[in-house]
Amino acid sequence: MxxxxxxxxxxxxxxxxxxxxxxxxxxxxxxxxxxxxxxxxxxxxxxxxxxxxxxxxxxxxxxxxxxxxxxxxxxxxxxxxxxxxxxxxxxxxxxxxxxxxxxxxxxxxxxxxxxxxxxxxxxxxxxxxxxxxxxxxxxxxxxxxxxxxxxxxxxxxxxxxxxxxxxxxxxxxxxxxxxxxxxxxxxxxxxxxxxxxxxxxxxxxxxxxxxxxxxxxxxxxxxxxxxxxxTDRWAAFMTMRHPHERLRAQCAPAGQDGRTRTTTAPPNPWERDRVVWFLAHLTGLPSGVRPGVRFDPDTRRPTAGTVTAPDGSHALVALEPTREGTWSVTESGPTPLWRAVERAHHLWREAGEPDWPRLGMTVTPDDQQVWIDDPHGEHRWRLP
Ligand SMILES: C[S@@+](CC[C@H](N)C(=O)[O-])C[C@H]1O[C@@H](n2cnc3c(N)ncnc32)[C@H](O)[C@@H]1O
CATH class of the missing domain: 3.40.50.150 (Vaccinia Virus protein VP39)
Structure with a gap:
């Protein structure tokens, strides 16, 4: 006691x-x-x-x-x-x-x-x-x-x-x-x-x-x-639960038909550029995607960030940059997941790399919108 x-x-x-x-x-x-x-x-x-x-x-x-x-x-x-x-x-x-x-x-x-x-x-x-x-x-x-x-x-x-x-x-x-x-x-x-x-x-x-x-x-x-x-500092709370809700099925990555290329959008935006990660969800990432990490089986060190969608689509982005300052990305499955992150990263750069306080939200009887700087400006999106 x-x-x-x-x-x-x-x-x-x-x-x-x-x-x-x-x-x-x-x-x-x-x-x-x-x-x-x-x-x-x-x-x-x-x-x-x-x-x-x-x-x-x-x-x-x-x-x-x-x-x-x-x-x-x-x-x-x-x-x-x-x-x-x-x-x-x-x-x-x-x-x-x-x-x-x-x-x-x-x-x-x-x-x-x-x-x-x-x-x-x-x-x-x-x-x-x-x-x-x-x-x-x-x-x-x-x-x-x-x-x-x-x-x-x-x-x-x-x-x-x-x-x-x-x-x-x-x-x-x-x-x-x-x-x-x-x-x-x-x-x-x-x-x-x-x-x-x-x-x-x-x-x-x-x-x-x-x-x-x-x-x-x-x-x-x-x-x-x-x-x-x-608010300026980022925080993460447990997700609201609902009575009798069913668990979402775990995402299973699709086969290994990966398409590899380079990207200028840095890996793991959910850790380093969280506004980009948020914008990616507002501008095209399918709902239910899960970020993850891939480890080297020998050293147990993280080697890549991963994104997996409920339809099995998968993106794997190397953490180590290339000599040109880009990153290697491999996408597989029907949805090119990293494209949505790249678009969001580009938009964020164009908008002057806004941090959280430049973002706002308006809830009306008709919809809920997130915006950068101005509720009526060009950068605003409905919540998915
Ligand atoms: C981070 S904890 C709350 C911490 C709490 N304020 C404290 O001081 O200890 C989040 C809480 O939200 C509750 N929660 C989740 N879904 C909820 C819902 N639909 N309605 C009310 N509470 C909910 C969880 O049961 C959990 O206790």
């Missing part, structure tokens, strides 16, 4: 100091919330994945375990069995990201906030410390997550409203909210969130149209539309 009877206050204070020193935290109210919240009570257990993909329980009760709890680390707290493997389905988001998000949400005294994705309840605890229990609402999909989170929050004297619910529908019975924060990613903004946001209210959500393809966007409601910019 995790208790308050451990030396956590100094660790929580040290975490708050560290987040402030790193520049993640500037608002004294959030600093006080971090220092006053016993994360070890809300995160009594967690799991870690080893190099082979196996999950192992972490010992969070030892002094080094507690140090880890009170550090800027994400802790995976719930796993689901996927037949061939286990997958993390809930976590306590790393506190540095959490406070950056809370600060950019521009929360003020008296605000009512809805969180999508209760998880451990840690973020709900920070919100409840800042605003008071009666102004904090949080939903998660599984009672197995929500009920223990409610109990743990109660054990530290916090009683926000927690509801087991598919967060895609928001929580209409307590709307309107001044702020909505989603801690799971969505391929498009659910209309219910706009409807439940007060006019002028802010919504912070991770929009991901494919694996790693997107970022956090801060949207303001103005009448029946939402609009705003992506």
């Amino acid at each position: 995790t208790t308050l009877d451990v030396a956590w206050e100094s660790r929580a204070q040290a975490l708050a100091d560290e987040l402030e020193a790193r520049g993640d935290l500037t608002d004294p109210a959030w600093k006080a919330a971090i220092a006053a919240t016993p994360r070890h009570v809300l995160v009594p257990e967690a799991h870690e994945q080893d190099a082979t993909g196996e999950w192992h329980p972490l010992d969070l009760t030892s002094p080094s375990g507690l140090d880890r709890v009170y550090s800027a680390t994400t802790l995976v707290t719930a796993l689901a069995d996927r037949g061939t493997h286990r997958e993390g389905i809930s976590s306590s988001t790393k506190p540095d990201l959490m406070v950056r998000m809370l600060e950019s949400l521009d929360v003020h005294d008296g605000h009512r906030v809805l969180e999508i994705g209760t998880g451990t309840g840690y973020n709900a605890a920070l919100l409840a410390h800042r605003l008071g229990d009666e102004r904090v609402f949080s939903v998660d999909l599984d009672a197995e997550l929500v009920d223990p989170a409610r109990d743990r929050l109660a054990s530290i004297g916090r009683h926000p409203t927690l509801v087991t619910r598919d967060g895609a529908g928001g929580l209409p019975e307590h709307a309107p909210y001044d702020r909505i924060i989603a801690t799971c990613s969505v391929p498009a903004v659910p209309v219910a969130w706009r409807d439940q946001l007060a006019d002028g209210g802010l919504l912070l959500v991770d929009v991901k149209v494919g694996t790693g393809a997107g970022n956090l966007v801060l949207l303001r409601r103005d009448g029946d539309r939402l609009s705003g910019r992506f």
